[in-house]
Amino acid sequence: MNGPRLHTSVALCTYNGERFLPTQLESIARQTIVPDELIICDDGSTDATADIVADFQRQAPFTVRWIRNPQNLGSTANFEQAMQACSHPVIFLCDQDDRWREDKVERMLEALNQHPEAGFAFSNARIVDEAGEPRGFRAWDSLPRLLPEGKQLAAVELFPRLLKQCVVTGAAMVIRRDCLKGFCPIPRDWVHDAWMAIVLSAWMPSVAIDDDLIDYRVHASQQIGLRRPSGFPLSLGPLGSKLRAKGLSGTRSSEVERLQKMARQFAQVKEHLQTVDAPELTAVLAERLTDLDEAAEHYRTRHQIKATGRQVAKVFGELRAGRYHRFSLGYLTAVRDLAGF
Structure with a gap:
């Protein structure tokens, strides 16, 4: 070595x-x-x-x-x-x-x-x-x-x-x-x-x-694990677990809860990073905090779309802002939101 x-x-x-x-x-x-x-x-x-x-x-x-x-x-x-x-x-x-x-x-x-x-x-x-x-x-x-x-x-x-x-x-x-x-x-x-x-x-x-x-x-009794169900790619789960974290599975109610949780979790990351003692990274961290704000807002908006039904204006607003591509799976996620699942 x-x-x-x-x-x-x-x-x-x-x-x-x-x-x-x-x-x-x-x-x-x-x-x-x-x-x-x-x-x-x-x-x-x-x-x-x-x-x-x-x-x-x-x-x-x-x-x-x-x-x-x-x-x-x-x-x-x-x-x-x-x-x-x-x-x-x-x-x-x-x-x-x-x-x-x-x-x-x-x-x-x-x-x-x-x-x-x-x-x-x-x-x-x-x-x-x-x-x-x-x-x-x-x-x-x-x-x-x-x-x-x-x-x-x-x-x-x-x-x-x-x-x-x-x-x-x-x-x-x-x-x-x-x-x-x-x-x-x-x-x-x-x-x-x-x-x-x-x-x-x-x-x-x-x-x-x-x-x-x-x-x-991968086995049935593990608490958290990797999965590759037929028809969907493997997901490690961005802020939680498995495929649901990519918005590709789960019931409508579980998806609404997941989106709300992700918005909250990004806010938690921002709150934590504001306590990090790294003055030499002030400029970098400021950019990260802005990114986290946008990510949290994206998931709050997606939560509203899922919770209240199809909202075309909100979906296209997120597309124009580029947030579907930065924080979700791009057009695939946008189409799913428009279709109501």
């Missing part, structure tokens, strides 16, 4: 993970560069998760810390707690049901060394089924190109993309611990990785790695 050896923590959250956890733990232990510590925060498992962790602790090639919550916190609060418990300058986020490629830690540390200005890095992922068999697509397959032609790794300007579509999943993410103060506390109506990505990308670069450094397992 080029550059200094960065010491690493892994923040792993568990909840009734006995089915897939052994495979994930084994994949972490097999890394070409093993982490320095593994922090496991359990959210009240009632299965054999505790026994699996205890067995792993006895033979792991690194320190393993087990924290059991006295009451269920939910995934967002649990991940925030796990990251806060990490002691090393680089933190890998980890789900209980995936599988890491053997060089994941090495490759992501190389990315951070190559781009010391970046606050986090994230990779592509191979989607696998419950048995760990590839499903024939990758996490970024339906996304517009993230990296320049011919590039497998590069710093990217992520913020404008995140205003319309999340391209980051926490299971494929590594952050610098110094960044924690920039995005904590995490609002509880957010998914932790979506909040982290949009807040951090507002004031620092990130690094995208177009390589499948994890097998992302």
Whole structure:
């Protein structure tokens, strides 16, 4: 690995993970560069998760810390707690049901060394089924190109993309611990990785790695996951989850609620960024705050359209302002709004 050896923590959250956890733990232990510590925060498992962790602790090639919550916190609060418990300058986020490629830690540390200005890095992922068999697509397959032609790794300007579509999943993410103060506390109506990505990308670069450094397992019992239903592209969910976050599925009432929630969430990002202590970024942050205002207004307008019926003038107003293209899926979303679904 080029550059200094960065010491690493892994923040792993568990909840009734006995089915897939052994495979994930084994994949972490097999890394070409093993982490320095593994922090496991359990959210009240009632299965054999505790026994699996205890067995792993006895033979792991690194320190393993087990924290059991006295009451269920939910995934967002649990991940925030796990990251806060990490002691090393680089933190890998980890789900209980995936599988890491053997060089994941090495490759992501190389990315951070190559781009010391970046606050986090994230990779592509191979989607696998419950048995760990590839499903024939990758996490970024339906996304517009993230990296320049011919590039497998590069710093990217992520913020404008995140205003319309999340391209980051926490299971494929590594952050610098110094960044924690920039995005904590995490609002509880957010998914932790979506909040982290949009807040951090507002004031620092990130690094995208177009390589499948994890097998992302899709199964019926996961709380949040990637899906590719027939006829629709895969979505990571910009501010919440799955396909609904692209406006491509769900009932009319759920869509109205989603749009209202997204308007509120963009306002939350703006409020949080106004507290960031980064005076050298004043001009950049001012532009970001304007973008967030426009995004929130776009979703408030779309909420009104959905809640009250077809409003042609409002749809065309959003098209003229360019907000359907900046914050939604362009003409596709506009046509759906006009058609009333």
